[in-house]
Amino acid sequence: MARLGIFLIWLLHFLPLGLLARFxxxxxxxxxxxxRERRRVARxxxxxxxxxxxxxxxxxxxxxxxRSFGRSVLExxxxxxxxxxxxxxxxxxxxxxxxxxxxxxxAIWLAPHFVGLDMGGxxxxxxxxxPMVSMYSRQKNPLFDxxxxxxxxxxxxxxxxxxxxxxxxxVRAIRQGRPFYYLPDMDFGARDAVFVPxxxxxxxxxxxxxxxxxxxxxxxxxxxxxxLPGGAGYVLRFYPAWEGFPGEDVESDTRxxxxxxxxxxREMPEQYFWLHKRFKTRPPGEKRFYE
Numbered sequence: 021m022a023r024l025g026i027f028l029i030w031l032l033h034f035l036p037l038g039l040l041a042r043f044x045x046x047x048x049x050x051x052x053x054x055x056r057e058r059r060r061v062a063r064x065x066x067x068x069x070x071x072x073x074x075x076x077x078x079x080x081x082x083x084x085x086x087r088s089f090g091r092s093v094l095e096x097x098x099x100x101x102x103x104x105x106x107x108x109x110x111x112x113x114x115x116x117x118x119x120x121x122x123x124x125x126x127a128i129w130l131a132p133h134f135v136g137l138d139m140g141g142x143x144x145x146x147x148x149x150x151p152m153v154s155m156y157s158r159q160k161n162p163l164f165d166x167x168x169x170x171x172x173x174x175x176x177x178x179x180x181x182x183x184x185x186x187x188x189x190x191v192r193a194i195r196q197g198r199p200f201y202y203l204p205d206m207d208f209g210a211r212d213a214v215f216v217p218x219x220x221x222x223x224x225x226x227x228x229x230x231x232x233x234x235x236x237x238x239x240x241x242x243x244x245x246x247x248l249p250g251g252a253g254y255v256l257r258f259y260p261a262w263e264g265f266p267g268e269d270v271e272s273d274t275r276x277x278x279x280x281x282x283x284x285x286r287e288m289p290e291q292y293f294w295l296h297k298r299f300k301t302r303p304p305g306e307k308r309f310y311e
Contacts, residue, residue, distance in 0.1 A: 022163050033097030037110065038251025040098075041091050048090025052083055059086075062294040064309055069219035070289075084290035088247055092135040099142045099171040107175075111136075111143035111245070115258035119199075119241050122261045126238035127199045129258075130229065131245070132281045133206060133293040138171065140245030140256040141201050145175040153179040153193040154201040183208075187232065194236040201243075204228050205281055206293075207300045215303050216275045219282060224301035230266045230273035240265050244284050247291055 032043055052059060062085060066078045073081075098110055119127070129144075129152075131137060141154060154172065159165035172180050179198065181189045194200050207224050215222040233240055242259040266273050285292045299309050 022161050026163060026167065029094060029097040030101060032094055033101055036251065037095075037098075037253060040094055041251050044091030044094035045087040046090070047094060048087040049083070051090060052086035055086075058295045061297055061310060062086075065294045065296075065298055068221050068299060068309065069285075081290055082294070085292075085294050088135045088291050089293075089295065091247065092139070096138060096171065099138060100167055104146050104175055107143060108146055109253070111139050111254040111256055113143065113147065113256050113258070115243075118258040118260045119243075122239040122241060126194045126197070126236045127261075128194070128229065128233055128236075128238045128240050129199050129201045130240055130242040130277070130280075131201050131203055132242075132284060133203060133296065134245060134247075134284070134288070134291045135293065136245030136247045136254045136256075136291065137203065137293075139247075139254045140243060142171055142175070143245075143254075143256055144201065144243075145172070145178050148176070151177045151179060151198055152201055153181065153190060153198040155181050155183055155190060155203070157183050187228065191232065191236050194232070194238055200232070200238070202229065202232070204277070206296055207298055210301050213301070214271050214274055216271060216278055218278045218298065219285075221299055222303055222306075223278070223299055225274050225278060227270045227274050229277050230270045233273075234266045242280060246288055 032040055035043070059082065062082045063078070066073070066081055070078060070081075095110070098106060119129075131140060144152060156168060156172070159168060169180060172178065179189075179193055181193075190200060204226050208226055210224055212228065213224040213226045216225050217223070218225070229240065232238065239261045241261045243256055244259070245254055245256045247254055262276075265276070297310050302308055
């Protein structure tokens with residue numbers, strides 16, 4: 021089944037982007053209909069984050085998210101197999117001056133988990149002559165794992181470090197001048213994490229952004245990738261480097277990160293990765309949400 025799915029993605033990636041986007045939205049609606057567990061997770065996440073929202077509006081948002089997610093799945097074929105020129109046409113970059121303002125210093129690009137995450141990351145590897153570094157989680161399916169590695173490293177000489185290797189290779193790479201494309205907003209358990217609010221709900225959030233910025237003396241420059249309607253592609257936007265970061269308190273730094281991500285989620289709530297169990301790890305004695 022995995023090979024068949026990859027073959028279909030390869031076949032469809034030749035389509036014009038507008039038509040490919042419609043197929044992707046159709047795939048998302050199929051997933052909404054049949055991926056019962058993921059649908060349940062998305063509903064729980066949205067109920068926790070937007071308790072004031074009417075049920076019908078939240079359900080509409082769940083469907084919209086599946087449509088956006090389906091698009092991102094099929095459009096990954098462009099990252100995997102299309103030439104560099106098409107990748108650059110698919111994703112435009114805004115706010116480059118914010119990155120250029122700190123260029124020459126160690127840097128961390130904060131990239132939250134929106135559906136366009138891979139699009140933005142691969143696009144950056146086509147833009148700059150210097151290599152960047154990123155971290156990834158090994159996939160259970162070896163074929164998908166190989167494709168993920170291929171897409172994120174096929175342009176330039178970027179370094180991809182697995183989460184299992186730890187942060188030492190990352191710190192070394194940042195100090196060598198490689199910008200770190202960092203994805204720290206998922207629930208990886210209580211280890212190296214603090215419970216700070218995300219939409220008012222205590223969420224186990226890793227403190228890596230604060231710690232890495234301090235150890236490597238790095239500037240934090242957020243970059244968020246937005247999926248555009250129809251066949252318009254994506255836009256990656258750099259934001260101004262954070263002043264006074266890291267501060268003296270790791271927990272406050274981590275709160276600041278979550279608050280920034282919340283602001284971006286409110287701008288495009290259908291595109292945040294709601295299929296992930298963001299609130300899986302709970303403080304001692306608190307009830308579990310997904311059971």
